[in-house]
Amino acid sequence: MIMALCLKRHRRTRMQRNMVVDIANERTRMIANALDRLSTAFLTVGVLAPAASEIYGNVRVAESLGVWTPFIVVAWFLSAIALHLTAHLVLGDLK
Numbered sequence: 001m002i003m004a005l006c007l008k009r010h011r012r013t014r015m016q017r018n019m020v021v022d023i024a025n026e027r028t029r030m031i032a033n034a035l036d037r038l039s040t041a042f043l044t045v046g047v048l049a050p051a052a053s054e055i056y057g058n059v060r061v062a063e064s065l066g067v068w069t070p071f072i073v074v075a076w077f078l079s080a081i082a083l084h085l086t087a088h089l090v091l092g093d094l095k
Helices: 002-056 059-091
Strands: none
C-alpha cells in the first residue's frame, strides 16, 4: 500500500515537471515567434517600403532621406537579420 502511494506520488511529480517544461517551451516558442514577426516588420518597413517608393515613383520619400537612404535600408535589413537569428538562438533553449 505504501509503495503504491509512493509510486503514485512520484508519477504525479514527474507529470508536474513535464508540465513545467511544456510551459517553458511554449513561452520560449512565443518569444521566438514575436522576434521573428518583428524581423518581418523591420524588413517590410525598412526595405520593402523604400523599394516600393522608388519603383512607384514617390520621390518625396527618397528626397527626404537624401544620400542616407541606402545606409538606412541596409541598417533596417541587418536589424531584421539580427532579430531573425536571435529568434533561432532563443529556439535553441527548448528542453
